[in-house]
Amino acid sequence: MTLPPVDRTWVRYIPSFLRKRFENRHVFQEAVENSGWLFADRIFRMGVGLVVGVWIARYLGPSEYGLLSYAASIIGMFSAVALLGLEAIVVRDLVRNPEREQEILGTTFRLRFLAGAISYGVAIATVMCLRFNDPKAHLLVGVMGWVLIFGAFDTIDLWFQSRVRSKFVVYAKNAAFVAASLLRVGFVVFKTPVVAFAAANAIEYALAAIGLLVVYRHCGERFGSWKGNLSLAREMFRESWPLLLSGIVFMVYLRIDQVFLGQMADSREVGVYAAAVKIAEIWFFIPTVVVNSVFPNIIKTKENDEEEFYRRLQKLYNLMAFIGYAIAIPTTLLAGFVVTLLYGKAYAAAAPMLILLVWSDVFAILAVARNAYLLAMNWSRVLFWMVLIGAVSNVLLNMVLIPRYGGIGAAAASLISYWIAGHGACYLHKPLRRTSNMMTRALMYPKFW
Incomplete structure (x- = not known):
């Protein structure tokens, strides 16, 4: 199913000296509109994230905030393994071979889910080796590390990117972000321990995964129709x-x-x-x-x-x-x-x-x-x-x-x-x-x- 057509009447409302650059350039309009959605998403996240993040940092203080950041850095180093370097390749292949999108998406999801699970285990082992006598650091990495597994659902994001229609992803991820931000504020108000803020990160990714599934279904697509292909997996990994x-x-x-x-x-x-x-x-x-x-x-x-x-x-x-x-x-x-x-x-x-x-x-x-x-x-x-x-x-x-x-x-x-x-x-x-x-x-x- 194709995505619904886009109403680009917004072009007529921009200044005339810029309008000439947009009129009759549909690909350019598409890129600008897609960028606009992504910009709006990031600006919103920047504003809310800055306020909530500063509040958390002030509440926890440099030492506890530093421990939370340390755990996030450990997880961050393994996030690349979970992603498998497939983003640009998958978007490119979806653009070039739309008839194979179910295989491409299904194979990508399976590869990322497996890589995320392996990365989660290795991240926990790593922090145990680096700080073998710091159980709080172990706990923070163990709780926050679930983002590596939930990140596999970002495969849906790649499908929307290939169609330059990121507004649906913005809907899904912003809903999760708002919910998680409210949760973090609640944790500050009720003076919860630092591990609660690690849990908030994992909860945000879980909610984002649910949101992506909802908007994907809304566009007439089905997650259940994705197919794994072992030979395609080898080809994708080789590249x-x-x-x-x-x-x-x-x-x-x-x-x-x-x-x-x-x-x-x-x-x-x-x-x-x-x-x-x-x-x-x-x-x-x-x-x-x-x-x-x-x-x-x-x-x-x-x-x-x-x-x-x-x-x-x-x-x-x-x-x-x-x-x-x-x-x-x-x-x-x-x-x-x-x-x-x-x-x-x-x-x-x-x-x-x-x-x-x-x-x-x-x-x-x-x-x-x-x-x-x-x-x-x-x-x-x-x-x-x-x-x-x-x-x-x-x-x-x-x-x-x-x-x-x-x-x-x-x-x-x-x-x-x-x-x-x-x-x-x-x-x-x-x-x-x-x-x-x-x-x-x-x-x-x-x-x-």
């Missing part, structure tokens, strides 16, 4: 393993700083650092939403007109750099004020960490677009090596800097390693010199349009 390894390495160097801080410093330092990370990551959804919305069109452009493909890619890089600077500069100027206003004096030490982290986001934002380019070129193995270089540098820098500088050292390690993985390492591979120069040009001359 996705470089992306899986890249995802694992990426999540390691995205979360390893908080794990290292928890091992080399203490939970309080993790809590202060986590507060800085939360602020630095608030706006990171913007480049992800933009790139996810245009990714199918990037692939089509590459197939039809290579020069047009590179022209659009340069515009994308320019926009990513502009977004990065637009976030980093004001955050740098207001870091101390923002941290104290949101989290209170107990977290004041997070301000210098925030400054370093927000500048690392400039390169992370560019890397989102660069990764889309690598996937369009079918260079997933190159992507793996780029991320691996960044991860190794991040681990080594953390080992050197954290014992001496604590959270500030972890933030500095992130800044350097993000530049290496997102930009600097591209110059080491000759076929990437062109895109390296394009990224450099974007950093020097960012543009909004």
